[in-house]
Amino acid sequence: MPTLSPRALRILVALILGLVALVAFSGCAVKHQSSNLEAGKVLFSKKCGSCHTLSHANTTGQTGPNLDDMFRQDRSDGIKDTSIAGLVSFWIQHPNTQGVMPAGLYTGQAAQQVASYVGAVAGRPGQDTGALAAAGGVQGTTPAAGKQVFTGVGGCGSCHTLADAGTNATVGPNLNQDLRANCASAQSKQVRGATLAECIEHAIVKPYDYIPAGYKAGVMPSNFGQSLQKNEITALVNYLVKATG
Numbered sequence: 001m002p003t004l005s006p007r008a009l010r011i012l013v014a015l016i017l018g019l020v021a022l023v024a025f026s027g028c029a030v031k032h033q034s035s036n037l038e039a040g041k042v043l044f045s046k047k048c049g050s051c052h053t054l055s056h057a058n059t060t061g062q063t064g065p066n067l068d069d070m071f072r073q074d075r076s077d078g079i080k081d082t083s084i085a086g087l088v089s090f091w092i093q094h095p096n097t098q099g100v101m102p103a104g105l106y107t108g109q110a111a112q113q114v115a116s117y118v119g120a121v122a123g124r125p126g127q128d129t130g131a132l133a134a135a136g137g138v139q140g141t142t143p144a145a146g147k148q149v150f151t152g153v154g155g156c157g158s159c160h161t162l163a164d165a166g167t168n169a170t171v172g173p174n175l176n177q178d179l180r181a182n183c184a185s186a187q188s189k190q191v192r193g194a195t196l197a198e199c200i201e202h203a204i205v206k207p208y209d210y211i212p213a214g215y216k217a218g219v220m221p222s223n224f225g226q227s228l229q230k231n232e233i234t235a236l237v238n239y240l241v242k243a244t245g
């Protein structure tokens, strides 16, 4: 018998765990399953999206593997949602002990819900619809909520350095070093508003009105005013005021 490749082993584990999950879930009504998916999406955005890209959840983390890329092949090999969920659930409980991913991020039902959501969407084209589309948004306007947007749905860390968020990208201005000085310039005050909060909000919603020296228009996405919720933008503003002070 040929030895199993790591990939074949993963699939085997997934299949077995998928069966277990299937049995465990077969008593649930469909409605219950869909609210499980919504809960799973919220949980994913909270603790997984900062490290993993998953397009349906609008997360763009780069520390761990892209979960769409990871499961696209499995899906076209005919691996079922429940099997992918089984694998994800297994991985949440038993991440590589030599690896980067923390153990015990979720347990029990929460782990199962996250896994079901990833199993339902990873590697699938398109977007979430209906109630699922609205789930996973960040609640409130606190700096902590803003940090979640920055590292999660906003994907800001893929272009900006910000020490508090642990990001060090250099596509856009370094928010620790440049933001306050740029907002304090007379020209910026005229265009983006006199206060730091006004300046930041303007920079997020209409990034091309004022271009800091050394950068050009057309790089930062100009649709955050549409793609983010109002409270998420306010939370980002509150966070950046705090994190750059």
Ligand code: HEC
Residues within 6 Å of the ligand: 010, 044, 047, 048, 049, 050, 051, 052, 063, 064, 065, 087, 088, 091, 092, 095, 096, 098, 099, 100, 101, 102, 105, 106, 114, 115, 118
């Ligand atoms: C701090 C960053 C980080 C967080 C948070 C994180 N992961 Fe990971 N994850 C990684 C890294 C890095 C790997 C690659 C293996 C390693 O180095 O541990 C990985 C691997 C994986 C894998 C792939 C396993 C395989 O088959 O190779 C899955 C699935 C996964 N993570 C799901 C999740 C889920 C679900 C969450 C949220 C509960 C999560 N991760 C949270 C960093 C993270």
Ligand code: HEC
Residues within 6 Å of the ligand: 150, 154, 155, 156, 157, 158, 159, 160, 171, 172, 173, 178, 179, 180, 182, 183, 200, 203, 204, 207, 208, 210, 211, 212, 215, 216, 217, 218, 219, 220, 221, 224, 236
């Ligand atoms: C694809 C890269 C990219 C992404 C993603 C991105 N930005 Fe930017 N950002 C830039 C660039 C480039 C500039 C400078 C040119 C401009 O203003 O359009 C900029 C400018 C800014 C400024 C003004 C900085 C200054 O010194 O005046 C702020 C504030 C800002 N971004 C915040 C954010 C936030 C918050 C997010 C996430 C919601 C984000 N950016 C996502 C590239 C990006």
